[in-house]
Amino acid sequence: MDLIQPTPRITSDSDERAGFRAWLPYPSTEPCCEPVAHIRAENLSIAYQGRQALRNVNLEINRGCITALVGPSGCGKTSFLMTLNRLTDLIPGCQVSGTLHINELNVLAQTTNLLNLRRTVGMIFQKPTVFPFSIRKNLELPLREHGTHDRTVLAATIEHVLQQVGLWQEVKDRLDRPAQGLSGGQQQRLCLARALVLSPDVLMLDEPCSALDPLSSGIIEDLIVSLQGHYTVIIVTHNLAQARRIADHVAFFWSYEGVGKLVEQGSAQQIFESPKEELTAAYISGIRG
């Protein structure tokens, strides 16, 4: 795992640095996991075709921390993630109510620029979703779409993010081969690199390891840990041991007769060692779900 090197952090705001920062995948802020709310959901409810899937979620997610969302299947974890970057807009019949802020940005407002929102909030899915073209083009496409066309900048950024996800040594000689030829674990790391290429502030991972073997899964897990402090990371996982290993905060969801609710949230230590709710205690000790 020596490939995952922490990147020098940029703290100065001089013009030269700012230009450099434009393609640097890490945000300029100091690495931190502080009790500073980055994302704030208030009374957030989600319904599909009039059927509520998630009701009245009040959740604060801290900047730079890794927050794990856990809970049984169908309790609305994926739905919650998809409201953060408004992918819910793509789902016919999906309605979101309540308020949701990322920093000062009112995510659910009509006027929110979706393309910018999605640039700052990256997402990785359960199954690796590489596009059916070359590795290089997979990484160039989002960059070009968001206005980077300079070839040297493109090449440097691609090398940088591939280094970051530990894929550079493996693929540097075959950047122009189809990305589907990579193994599942490599594809998932490519997806991670593709999200990092846009220097997002928030990174959401929806069960990123569940389609992978234990070895690849371990690599991804180490990667996520290396992101801590640089990005606000939200990870959905069914693997409680994993949540315990990597998360700073944990939010526990439960589905009451098909309607998902947030049962309890807190630091990972508190949730796993002294949960307040009986349901949480039962779930983490494996009695239910």
Added chain:
Amino acid sequence: MLRQSRHVQEYGPTAIIWAAATMVVVPFFWLMGDLLWNGWNHLSLSFLFSAPQNAGREGGIGPILMSTLLVVGVCMGVAVPIGLGTALFLSEYTRQDHALGRLIRASLDVLAGVPSIVFGLFGNALFCQALGLGFSILSGGLTLACMVLPILIRTVEESFRAISRDQRLSAAALGLSTPTTIRTILLPAAIPGLLVGGILGLGRAIAETAALIFTSGYVDRMPESLMDSGRTLAVHIYDLAMNVAGGNPNAYATALVLVGLLLIINLSSSWITTRWTSFNQLPA
């Protein structure tokens, strides 16, 4: 006794399936054999390039090949962009239950079943008369475009819909705009479907007679522009076989050329499709 009935149980269905498959293959070879037997002797390079004489009893099919290519070219040139646009509209810009989308789909399904002679009459009324294009290659091509659009649109729409939700979601999650997603992800993935739809349409267009008799007409001279009337291969065969005494040998030879073209089109399309898919699955 018991063994025998087991025997029948096991081999009976197999025999029926084999018989059914054979019954499909036999007519194909019969037809090809008949065409080759009767047409091969008349086939030569000069037949392909010279003009027909004596109402087609003698001479070749040069101008007719040219007219066919032009009519089919106009047809595909018009049908492919419109078909692609409509398919994109149906699959990307309207939801499955959208009223306009439903109306378009229903009309396409009806159109797909309309006999070609009706398209011929319609094309004559609209393109030849109302729009004043007269009997011309342009009228014929446009009429054929109307005829192949339904198949083309439905096949292409299906291939757009077959692209997984995950790909669309991850494109959107990267902040790619709809036009970029269409250009870089949807269109390339839909190319095999577009080819199949295009080939089906092309096959239907190149073999068409009824829709063309009333629109591009019979004239067997070399066309000088798209506004000239032109006779296509299928119309030529029809005319030689039905209206020209002693036209049969050349009708056979022309039919052989037509079937040959159809074969080439079909084989090349399946070749392209396999090449395309195997490139995309190439190991890195």
